[in-house]
Amino acid sequence: MEYNELKKIFYASGDSNLEHEYQTRLESFSTFLTDIYINPIREQNQYKSIRYPLFICMTINVIKKMEDILMNTIKISQLSFSQPPVAMQSYLNKLLINELQSTNEKENVRSTKVELAEILNNTKGKTNKKFQGLVNQYQLLGKQEIEVKEVADFRKVYDLLLSNDIEAKDQSDGTRFRTTGVGVFDTSKGKWLHRNEFGEIEINDFLNKLLNFWSDENIPYLIRIAASHYMFEYLHPFYDGNGRLGRYLVAKMLNDKLDQVTALTFSYTVNRNKSKYDKAFEAASDYFNKGELTRFVETMFDLIIEGQRSALEDMESNVQMLQRLNRGLEQLNLSKEESQFISVLIQDKIFGSALSRISLPNLTEVLELSRHKVNKMVEKHNDKLNLLKQRPAVYELKDEFIEGLLSFNSETEIEK
Secondary structure, eight states, rough: OOOOOHHHHHHHHHHHHHHHHHHHHHOOTTTEEEEEEEEEEEEETTTTTOOOOEEOOOOHHHHHHHHHHHHHHHHHHHHHHOOOOOHHHHHHHHHHHHHHHHHHHHHHOOOOHHHHHHHHHSSSOSSSSSTHHHHHHHHHOOTTOOOOSSSHHOOOOHHHHTTTTSSSSSSSOSSSSSSOOOEEEETTTTTTEEEEOOHHHHHHHHHHHHHHHHHHTTHHHHHHHHHHHHHHHHHSSSSHHHHHHHHHHHHHHHHOOOOOHHHHHHHHHHHHHHHHHHHHHHHHTBGGGGTHHHHHHHHHHHHHHHHHHHHHHHHHHHHHHHHHHHHHHHHOOOOOOHHHHHHHHHHHHHHOOGGGGBBHHHHHHTTTHHHHHHHHHHHHHGGEEEEEEEETTTTEEOOHHHHOOOHHHHHHHOOO
């Protein structure tokens, strides 16, 4: 039997059946009932006189999707640990650029992958640059320096992440947070998708409860990730930047307990499914759904799973290509050092992005050779290389050379 939203039950069979089903779900042994209340949205307004506790029912779909996420993260971790470090770092850099661009695009914030890559590569040595904080914090996902354990930490992370990106008119006017109402307006539909009229005192109280929910180990971690994302976005504690901060917090939680690849595909997947994502938020706040987050949690899990599956397909394809190219490289009969030099550039070419290629100083460090020796190899194999940047020098292997290595494989297969 299909598990329907309460709103659908109301329109199908009326208010009495809605109330009966609501109480049944609320009192079920498989329901996680929170002490966090929302004022629902109806006809584009937040009804401050009505309060619903947020709750999640552990349906078969929710449980199955949780298992899928955990199985995928095992596969991702196994693939990641079996690859050379340069290959995985190049891949993570590519994911990071896509993720940063996507989280900006979702909020209609103008940025390009080129400028994000420049910050990531630190090629210009500038500080206080726009998006610098966003890049830095995503790079620090797994570090202990960034922790959210008390209400003040939300503002600290916000400042670290977005301080250079928020216009003066959108800066918070309270001690830490906004003092007047905000909303999400859909210009294509000409209506408010969300409104929150809380003041700063209410915001502080709500965030304290959110922190308690985050740390409640009686609730499965994945449920906490998905449900808390709705809670934070419902609250909208700032005038601008809520979406980017909210998705960063999801990425951090995914990184802390699952893996970095899963964390760095969330915003990218959301950006490819904007309508599905926005509709899930709108439905969760709807007056007739009475605070139920079950369908929202399912949608969040769907997005996480889609990102994982896409990454797994990409990684598996890269692994197969790397194996073929390494077999071709063996046919060149190069010295050990030259073979390692080309091999690292192959890893970077296949797993990474042209926007964030490994620099010559980093390549020298990876190979554990002198800069003089690496420069000599660059000169010897210059016909195989494209110079992408200078100061520091950045090279990538030419497509023609890659195709040549693949042709070695084809010839070998024909001989067999």
